[in-house]
Amino acid sequence: MQFIDQVKINVQAGDGGDGLVTFRREKFVPTGGPSGGNGGNGGSVHLVANPQLQTLLDFKFKQLYKAETGERGGPKGMTGACGEDLVLQVPCGTSVYNDVTGAFLGDLLIAGDSIMVAKGGKGGLGNKHFLSNSNRAPETCLPGMRGEEFSLRFELKLIAEVGILGMPNAGKSTLISVLSSAKPKIADYPFTTLVPNLGVVRKDTGDGTVFADIPGLIEGAHEGIGLGHDFLRHVERTRILIHLIDGTDPNPVDNYNTIQRELKSYGRHLYERPQIVAINKIDSLDQDLIEILVDELQESCGSEVLLVSAVTKTGLKPFLQKVWDKLDELDAQTPKPGVDDELPVDRVDLPESLFAPPSSISS
Numbered sequence: 120m121q122f123i124d125q126v127k128i129n130v131q132a133g134d135g136g137d138g139l140v141t142f143r144r145e146k147f148v149p150t151g152g153p154s155g156g157n158g159g160n161g162g163s164v165h166l167v168a169n170p171q172l173q174t175l176l177d178f179k180f181k182q183l184y185k186a187e188t189g190e191r192g193g194p195k196g197m198t199g200a201c202g203e204d205l206v207l208q209v210p211c212g213t214s215v216y217n218d219v220t221g222a223f224l225g226d227l228l229i230a231g232d233s234i235m236v237a238k239g240g241k242g243g244l245g246n247k248h249f250l251s252n253s254n255r256a257p258e259t260c261l262p263g264m265r266g267e268e269f270s271l272r273f274e275l276k277l278i279a280e281v282g283i284l285g286m287p288n289a290g291k292s293t294l295i296s297v298l299s300s301a302k303p304k305i306a307d308y309p310f311t312t313l314v315p316n317l318g319v320v321r322k323d324t325g326d327g328t329v330f331a332d333i334p335g336l337i338e339g340a341h342e343g344i345g346l347g348h349d350f351l352r353h354v355e356r357t358r359i360l361i362h363l364i365d366g367t368d369p370n371p372v373d374n375y376n377t378i379q380r381e382l383k384s385y386g387r388h389l390y391e392r393p394q395i396v397a398i399n400k401i402d403s404l405d406q407d408l409i410e411i412l413v414d415e416l417q418e419s420c421g422s423e424v425l426l427v428s429a430v431t432k433t434g435l436k437p438f439l440q441k442v443w444d445k446l447d448e449l450d451a452q453t454p455k456p457g458v459d460d461e462l463p464v465d466r467v468d469l470p471e472s473l474f475a476p477p478s479s480i481s482s
């Protein structure tokens with residue numbers, strides 16, 4: 120399935136139906152009054168978050184989405200039928216903008232979230248409406264109002280509490296594949312991951328949360344080098360970041376600093392997001408080298424550096440414990456507001472396939 124996370128479309132709500140001018144013609148009622156009904160309202164265009172969708176791909180193939188117009192008013196005072204609303208399904212995590220003004224229209228985060236993006240036009244009044252003491256035979260009616268039309272931009276930002284980032288080849292996809300049931304492509308070359316992967320990682324108690332593995336970042340990503348910064352948007356909604364470092368790389372500390380610089384130049388407060396720094400691939404490193412590396416990295420990042428091997432599953436238990444502790448710490452600092460603002464796994468409504476238990480993890 121192709122992963123598309125930005126699209127532009129046009130939406131057009133239905134026009135209201137016109138009012139009707141007509142007069143009653145009945146036997147024995149020689150001067151039947153005005154009887155033209157009102158036009159029906161045009162249908163509106165709504166967006167609804169659907170947890171079964173993972174991508175905005177469907178919107179790539181069609182640009183214009185129109186709701187039905189209302190029908191013209193009928194005789195005998197009958198109101199025309201209203202046009203049907205058009206409901207477009209978007210993946211959870213879609214942000215909606217007016218493409219012309221840039222105005223933010225809303226986020227659709229949780230299954231069933233919906234917003235109306237174009238309102239249908241009101242039906243016009245029929246001549247029956249204009250009957251008055253001074254005008255017993257009005258020949259006036261009103262046309263239906265035009266439905267609203269907008270150009271919209273959808274931006275999909277995945278919903279995950281924990282984002283995994285690092286240089287290409289650091290082992291990010293391997294890590295998510297052993298922690299969750301996600302099955303991303305893993306290979307010994309940079310930029311294996313071209314689109315983000317989501318995986319649900321569970322605690323022993325069964326609670327869990329969503330981790331996102333995004334394509335690797337490199338020096339100059341903010342200038343579009345490599346896959347660029349584009350995918351950082353998918354960790355914008357995370358609460359913590361895991362910064363994974365390839366311990367077998369010749370320059371792990373430089374790599375750490377490069378990613379930090381890239382986060383800074385991306386902006387949107389990502390740089391200030393709490394980070395857990397972990398050195399991966401310790402199965403391939405000498406103990407002496409590990410100690411030197413840890414010292415150097417701790418000096419750069421000013422916090423504890425964890426040691427893991429995604430392949431041998433070493434160090435993953437303390438690593439995960441650190442993630443849960445950090446999330447608990449954040450919960451304690453900023454109690455989660457309303458239910459609608461929470462993003463825990465059970466409310467994110469991801470596909471069932473993500474919920475299979477991961478393979479066992481050794482400490």
Ligand SMILES: Nc1nc2c(ncn2[C@@H]2O[C@H](COP(=O)(O)OP(=O)(O)OP(=O)(O)O)[C@@H](O)[C@H]2O)c(=O)[nH]1
Nearest residue numbers: 287288289290291292293306310311312335429430
């Ligand atoms: N020895 C060792 N190799 C590892 C470990 N984790 C990952 N690798 C290897 O490192 C290579 C890259 O792993 P990926 O998981 O694809 O790395 P990535 O960070 O997702 O890479 P990109 O998607 O390109 O950014 C693969 O050959 C993995 O088998 C580890 O703990 N130890």
Ligand SMILES: [Mg+2]
Nearest residue numbers: 291292311312
């Ligand atoms: Mg990868």
